[in-house]
Amino acid sequence: xxxxxxxxxxxxxxxxxxxxxxxxxxxxxxxxxxxxxxxxxxxxxxxxxxxxxxxxxxxxxxxxxxxxxxxxxxxxxxxxxxxxxxxxxxxxxxxxxxxxxxxxxxxxxxxxxxxxxxxxxxxxxxxxxxxxxxxxxxxxxxxxxxxxxxxxxxxxxxxxxxxxxxxxxxxxxxxxxxxxxxxxxxxxxxxxxxxxxxxxxxxxxxxxxxxxxxxxxxxxxxxxxxxxxxxxxxxxxxxxxxxxxxxxxxxxxxxxxxxxxxxxxxxxxxxxxxxxxxxxxxxxxxxxxxxxxxxxxxxxxxxxxxxxx
Amino acid sequence: xxxxxxxxxxxxxxxxxxxxxxxxxxxxxxxxxxxxxxxxxxxxxxxxxxxxxxxxxxxxxxxxxxxxxxxxxxxxxxxxxxxxxxxxxxxxxxxxxxxxxxxxxxxxxxxxxxxxxxxxxxxxxxxxxxxxxxxxxxxxxxxxxxxxxxxxxxxxxxxxxxxxxxxxxxxxxxxxxxxxxxxxxxxxxxxxxxxxxxxxxxxxxxxxxxxxxxxxxxxxxxxxxxxxxxxxxxxxxxxxxxxxxxxxxxxxxxxxxxxxxxxxxxxxxxxxxxxxxxxxxxxxxxxxxxxxxxxxxxxxxxxxxxxxxxxxxxxxxxxxxxxxxxxxxxxxxxxxxxxxxxxxxxxxxxxxxxxxxxxxxxxxxxxxxxxxxxxxxxxxxxxxxxxxxxxxxxxxxxxxxxxxxxxxxxxxxxxxxxxxxxxxxxxxxxxxxxxxxxxxxxxxxxxxxxxxxxxxxxxxxxxxxxxxxxxxxxxxxxxxxxxxxxxxxxxxxxxxxxxxxxxxxxxxxxxxxxxxxxxxxxxxxxxxxxxxxxxxxxxxxxxxxxxxxxxxxxxxxxxxxxxxxxxxxxxxxxxxxxxxxxxxxxxxxxxxxxxxxxxxxxxxxxxxxxxxxxxxxxxxxxxxxxxxxxxxxxxxxxxxxxxxxxxxxxxxxxxxxxxxxxxxxxxxxxxxx
Numbered sequence: 007x008x009x010x011x012x013x014x015x016x017x018x019x020x021x022x023x024x025x026x027x028x029x030x031x032x033x034x035x036x037x038x039x040x041x042x043x044x045x046x047x048x049x050x051x052x053x054x055x056x057x058x059x060x061x062x063x064x065x066x067x068x069x070x071x072x073x074x075x076x077x078x079x080x081x082x083x084x085x086x087x088x089x090x091x092x093x094x095x096x097x098x099x100x101x102x103x104x105x106x107x108x109x110x111x112x113x114x115x116x117x118x119x120x121x122x123x124x125x126x127x128x129x130x131x132x133x134x135x136x137x138x139x140x141x142x143x144x145x146x147x148x149x150x151x152x153x154x155x156x157x158x159x160x161x162x163x164x165x166x167x168x169x170x171x172x173x174x175x176x177x178x179x180x181x182x183x184x185x186x187x188x189x190x191x192x193x194x195x196x197x198x199x200x201x202x203x204x205x206x207x208x209x210x211x212x213x214x215x216x217x218x219x220x221x222x223x224x225x226x227x228x229x230x231x232x233x234x235x236x237x238x239x240x241x242x243x244x245x246x247x248x249x250x251x252x253x254x255x256x257x258x259x260x261x262x263x264x265x266x267x268x269x270x271x272x273x274x275x276x277x278x279x280x281x282x283x284x285x286x287x288x289x290x291x292x293x294x295x296x297x298x299x300x301x302x303x304x305x306x307x308x309x310x311x312x313x314x315x
Numbered sequence: 316x317x318x319x320x321x322x323x324x325x326x327x328x329x330x331x332x333x334x335x336x337x338x339x340x341x342x343x344x345x346x347x348x349x350x351x352x353x354x355x356x357x358x359x360x361x362x363x364x365x366x367x368x369x370x371x372x373x374x375x376x377x378x379x380x381x382x383x384x385x386x387x388x389x390x391x392x393x394x395x396x397x398x399x400x401x402x403x404x405x406x407x408x409x410x411x412x413x414x415x416x417x418x419x420x421x422x423x424x425x426x427x428x429x430x431x432x433x434x435x436x437x438x439x440x441x442x443x444x445x446x447x448x449x450x451x452x453x454x455x456x457x458x459x460x461x462x463x464x465x466x467x468x469x470x471x472x473x474x475x476x477x478x479x480x481x482x483x484x485x486x487x488x489x490x491x492x493x494x495x496x497x498x499x500x501x502x503x504x505x506x507x508x509x510x511x512x513x514x515x516x517x518x519x520x521x522x523x524x525x526x527x528x529x530x531x532x533x534x535x536x537x538x539x540x541x542x543x544x545x546x547x548x549x550x551x552x553x554x555x556x557x558x559x560x561x562x563x564x565x566x567x568x569x570x571x572x573x574x575x576x577x578x579x580x581x582x583x584x585x586x587x588x589x590x591x592x593x594x595x596x597x598x599x600x601x602x603x604x605x606x607x608x609x610x611x612x613x614x615x616x617x618x619x620x621x622x623x624x625x626x627x628x629x630x631x632x633x634x635x636x637x638x639x640x641x642x643x644x645x646x647x648x649x650x651x652x653x654x655x656x657x658x659x660x661x662x663x664x665x666x667x668x669x670x671x672x673x674x675x676x677x678x679x680x681x682x683x684x685x686x687x688x689x690x691x692x693x694x695x696x697x698x699x700x701x702x703x704x705x706x707x708x709x710x711x712x713x714x715x716x717x718x719x720x721x722x723x724x725x726x727x728x729x730x731x732x733x734x735x736x737x738x739x740x741x742x743x744x745x746x747x748x749x750x751x752x753x754x755x756x757x758x759x760x761x762x763x764x765x766x767x768x769x770x771x772x773x774x775x776x777x778x779x780x781x782x783x784x785x786x787x788x789x790x791x792x793x794x795x796x797x798x799x800x801x802x803x804x805x806x807x808x809x810x811x812x813x814x815x816x817x818x819x820x821x822x823x824x825x826x827x828x829x830x831x832x833x834x835x836x837x838x839x840x841x842x843x844x845x846x847x848x849x850x851x852x853x854x855x856x857x858x859x860x861x862x863x864x865x866x867x868x869x870x871x872x873x874x875x876x877x878x879x880x881x882x883x884x885x886x887x888x889x890x891x892x893x894x895x896x897x898x899x900x901x902x903x904x905x906x907x908x909x910x911x912x913x914x915x916x917x918x919x920x921x922x923x924x925x926x927x928x929x930x931x932x933x934x935x936x937x938x939x940x941x942x943x944x945x946x947x948x949x950x951x952x953x954x955x956x957x958x959x960x961x962x963x964x965x966x967x968x969x970x971x972x973x974x975x976x977x978x979x980x981x982x983x984x985x986x987x988x
Binding site for chain 1: 326327329330331448449450451452453454460461462464492493494556557587589606608609610612613614618619621622623625626627629655
């Protein structure tokens with residue numbers, strides 16, 4: 007590692023923003039609907055579909071209710087942060103770009119053993135899969151690197167390259183810390199230094215209790231069914247320009263997905279029901295994906311430019 | 316003679332696919348060379364984490380010219396036909412030859428330059444390369460395992476050009492991604508390519524990488540007074556994950572050694588691809604590991620080793636969490652959760668399977684000599700660990716963890732060992748269980764899978780055996796053979812299937828046994844001779860074969876077979892003329908040789924029956940061997956086809972008696988002459 011002070015959690019994000027911003031990415035904000043992974047942000051799932059080029063980077067807080075440990079486990083969180091980059095089409099030097107981003111945050115590939123280890127990614131709830139790797143730094147997985155092949159059950163063309171950095175993992179590594187709550191959130195020399203724990207520990211404690219013990223299963227189930235009705239209704243509706251309401255419909259898919267995760271964390275999903283729930287969400291997502299692709303295609307053929315956003 | 320060199324540089328190729336990729340590359344190249352008339356050219360292929368390389372030696376500069384005489388119309392055919400022929404062949408009327416009233420055009424097909432053929436071959440094999448999983452990248456169309464980053468195609472020192480998705484092949488390669496001079500370098504031939512790669516920290520050959528890992532790891536271990544736990548699969552994998560292997564040693568908190576050794580080793584191997592170490596002279600693991608990294612850091616390995624050690628400790632901490640949590644719940648309670656785990660849509664849940672195993676283990680205890688209650692308990696709990704945290708994390712530890720948890724609960728040692736060994740033997744190098752309770756459960760596990768999948772028609776075909784039924788059948792066979800168990804499979808499988816055994820299953824077992832015996836060196840004709848007997852007991856069939864092999868190796872045996880064949884030939888020839896005579900001889904036997912043989916058969920028959928009933932097959936064949944002298948004497952002195960019909964009939968009856976007697980031991984007619 008270089009001579010400079012290791013980056014704080016927020017500096018890590020700012021460095022990545024600067025790095026990817028300089029490489030043509032639009033720097034977006036986290037999506038404001040609960041999701042389990044950065045991939046689910048419409049800036050990835052929907053933008054990966056259709057012919058239009060696209061480059062984006064953003065942080066996405068990712069909620070995994072089943073992973074809640076009430077703030078007791080030093081490494082496991084129910085909500086953590088993914089740094090997500092999508093490059094469409096994937097440029098030929100994407101691996102070098104990725105390695106450059108590691109250098110930018112203080113991980114020198116000449117001094118650390120960086121490896122690309124086979125790990126083919128799939129997300130059955132959004133009908134997406136791709137080939138790629140988990141990236142190891144000295145034996146630790148710090149990123150997921152994927153070339154999308156299908157999204158929403160549809161083949162993608164061109165192919166997008168997706169990078170997902172586990173920000174807490176990366177920060178633990180860069181800072182040499184053992185407990186996520188001990189991470190320096192901002193510069194330790196700053197006038198108001200904060201650790202990661204000071205910012206998020208209370209949230210971990212309360213939400214672990216909510217998600218694992220207090221969430222109302224009957225209500226979750228009702229909400230899930232509401233979402234399931236909303237998606238086809240919104241896809242059938244028409245906006246002022248005559249388009250199906252794909253983006254609002256997709257929001258409801260995300261909500262359904264999160265409700266499913268909550269029911270799962272509450273132990274309310276029998277093993278036999280699991281596949282059926284996943285299939286229901288996948289079907290909703292597929293409907294959105296198809297409508298989105300159609301919209302993209304008609305938009306580009308009718309000369310309206312880059313399509314809706 | 317010239318050399319062709321092809322390198323396909325790509326992003327990281329999964330280690331598990333590399334050996335197959337090298338084989339496929341070589342095969343596809345050979346096919347193309349044969350089609351081009353270069354079948355003699357030696358081919359070598361190499362695979363590593365970022366490149367596939369192909370080198371072909373001893374190529375000529377061009378193909379030889381081919382001369383072909385193309386048949387045209389007959390003389391006197393309508394002029395239009397002749398004109399058409401001239402147009403299609405491009406020759407003139409006076410160049411045609413006439414042979415037997417037919418026009419022929421001599422066409423010379425010029426041999427094409429080898430460089431062009433090589434370039435076409437390269438483009439074609441890339442286009443149809445059989446990766447187990449492949450992808451498209453960017454806006455390209457070509458499927459490859461990961462994005463292609465560079466193509467090198469050099470014939471006799473010059474570029475043999477082609478391109479893939481707009482990417483042109485050239486004469487440049489690249490070394491290690493971060494070490495050495497990382498820019499592209501020009502390549503003239505294979506030897507310089509290999510040497511230049513090595514200078515740039517890339518070892519081309521997998522075997523060299525493996526040797527480097529093994530030497531380095533052993534030296535590190537020896538230096539610390541430890542011994543490397545060798546693991547060929549892991550060696551293969553790590554050699555496919557690095558271009559410049561550098562083994563480094565790190566350590567972990569010895570407190571983790573309280574975890575079962577299998578858990579530590581599996582965590583290391585599956586999650587981190589680390590080698591384990593053990594204390595010299597002891598079987599126990601040492602709190603150290605060896606990682607194979609891909610760089611030499613200018614700062615030394617300290618930072619890298621420390622990073623790896625930290626990751627391993629976090630992994631071991633997770634494993635200890637599962638170990639502690641799992642032991643809080645008894646197997647009997649955990650077993651109930653199997654009702655939510657589907658075994659197969661048509662074969663019910665894992666709980667259904669556990670219930671079947673309980674019944675089957677109790678029943679099989681009778682054949683293995685086990686206490687039926689212990690066998691039933693072990694069968695009942697055998698699958699409970701599938702619902703444990705540890706097995707959820709490490710499926711490879713199924714059975715093994717159940718064994719530990721059973722021991723931890725204070726269940727009988729036979730029970731815990733039976734649970735631990737239920738999946739054994741898993742392969743040729745894995746030992747089969749030998750304790751009676753463990754045998755009963757291991758047999759029940761495999762027989763249940765076989766019965767179930769055969770009943771629903773999920774039978775292996777060709778190379779497709781998704782449920783590993785061949786391995787299961789072979790496991791049953793090995794347990795029976797190695798422990799000399801008598802297993803009447805027809806009865807056992809019939810009962811498990813609620814009536815008759817599923818169609819084809821007994822034959823499936825017999826076929827697996829045949830394959831296994833052939834692999835052990837048994838002669839196919841001798842196997843056929845024994846398998847002609849309708850026997851569903853695998854150990855007994857094998858004993859029959861061993862006895863036959865001993866018999867045929869003896870002088871008496873070999874001669875008796877000749878006698879059998881002679882008798883069978885005569886009978887076959889007679890049978891073609893009409894029905895063979897039946898019943899007892901009708902006359903006083905003469906000459907003496909005929910009577911001696913008749914008496915010998917009469918003496919042999921009860922002895923043979925008793926030896927066979929006692930399953931002493933060697934004795935049975937020794938009894939048959941007693942027939943050799945009288946058979947030889949009979950054929951020497953007696954004419955079967957006597958003129959008198961009653962004499963001939965008696966002698967045919969005698970021959971039938973001999974062949975029928977002998978066929979009780981084996982079908983001697985199936986033996987090669």
